[in-house]
Amino acid sequence: MAASNYSLKVNRDLLDPNFESYRLSLDAIPTYNVELDAAVEEVKLKDSHYTLEHMRAFGMYNYLHLDPWYDDSVLFVDCKGRVLSLTVTLDTALGKPREVYRLSDDSERSDDRLCASLSLTSATWAALSDGSGRLYLLRTGKRGDSSHSKWEPLFVEDLGEPFTVLHSVSHVQSGVHIMEVLLLRVQKDPTETKGSGFSVSLEWITVANAEKKYEVRKRRVLRGKSVPHYAAVVPKGKGLMVASEKPGFDIDVIYGDKSAVFIFCLVKLTV
Structure with missing residues (x-):
């Protein structure tokens, strides 16, 4: 099943012929420093992974996660597997890092593992990858400076090869809480003989609360040749929005209702 492509x-006619340029402000950019008792977890690419797609996907990863639901909060994962939260106080300083969750000690540390990745799904939920193929869906409660609660894992599952979490959304359908999570992998592909030998896959997972237990309801995989510039789940899980240089992702349904209708919009940007 191939996805539809749009350019x-x-x-x-909308361009302003009298526009001169943007003028950069010379005002100093505020910077903040804080002492850490453990370094931010940074995973270097292996020599065999220095392909264009690996560099796009993992080589320039931003380890600091701004919380879109709480403007003054920043989160990161350190080398001890702790998810730490920082708060900017009075626009002048960073608060002390506070641990909100710790990855399990039995998380595999394989040679092919990636950096841990975090997606803040909603004001009270988050999706976390340990970089070794395990996905955590966490009930965070209300985050922010006034919150001191620990995050609660309500779904933990090994999903195969390592991945990073690109995006996630949360919604309620017919009274059932559902989380949609989008994962990115760059995998060895024996059929890719003319290029790097790797292909790109986006896995879209739907997890639902069934009888007080969160379970995977659907898994779909899009396979292509290029790491997208942008990829996200449409609100309420009605489809995906993907912007890529090389359209032509193929779609497989590996778990769930194969008769379901998926809406995909793949975009090739042209000038």
Whole structure:
């Protein structure tokens, strides 16, 4: 099953012919420093992974996660497997890092593992990858400076090869809480003989609360040749939005209702 492709073209009638340029402000950019008792977990690429797609996907990863639901909060994962939260206080300093969750000690530390990745799904939920193929869905409660609660794992499952979490959304359908999570992998592909030998896959997972237990309801995989510039789940899980240089992802349903209708919009940006 192939996804539909759409191209976005510039409407030059909307361009301002009198526009000169943007002027950069010379005001100093505020910077903050804080002492850490353990370094931020940083995973270096192996020599065999220095392909263009590996560099795009994992080589320039931002280890600091801004919380879109709480403007003054920043989170990261350190080398001890702790998820730490920092708060900017009075626009002048960073608060002391506070542990909100710790990855399990039995998480495998394989040679092919990636950096841990975090997606803040909603004001009270988050999706976390340990970089070794395990996905955690966490009930965080209300985050922010006034919150001191620990995050609670309500779904933990090994999903195969290592991945990073690109995006996640949360919604309620017919009274059932559902989380949609989008994962990114760059995998060895024996059929890819003319290029790097790797292919790109996006896995879209739907997890639902069934009888007070969260379980995987659907798994779909999109396989292509290029790491997308942008990929996200559409609100309420109605589809995916993907912007990629090389359209042509193939879609497989590996778990769930194969008769379900998926809406995909793959975009090739052109000028």
